[in-house]
Amino acid sequence: MSKLPIAGIYRHYKGQDYEVVGVARHSETEEEVVVYRCLYGDHSLWVRPLSMFCETVEVAGEQVPRFAYCGERPHQD
Known part of the structure; x- marks a missing residue:
């Protein structure tokens, strides 16, 4: 099982x-x-299998995460 991603950007x-x-x-x-x-864009919702979300992909001969965690969503007052 893949590690669960935390909510955020x-x-x-x-x-x-x-x-x-x-x-x-x-x-x-x-x-x-x-x-x-x-x-x-339209800020649409999407779903992707967890295993695919957490996998790496090859870019210019290097393995990189498909999605990289950037941090929490800034709070809007």
Whole structure:
């Protein structure tokens, strides 16, 4: 099992930022999925299998995280 990501801001290896809302389970397969929101464009919600969210990808011959933790979401007053 992959380590569960904590809620907060993550940067995709292609450069865009996302907010992880939490981890959920697929209703039919019980597979764990990460629920996250785009911090650009339409701010749509997405889900991705936990194992895929936590994996590394090859970029220019180097293994990098698909999503890298950047920190907590800033509080808005």
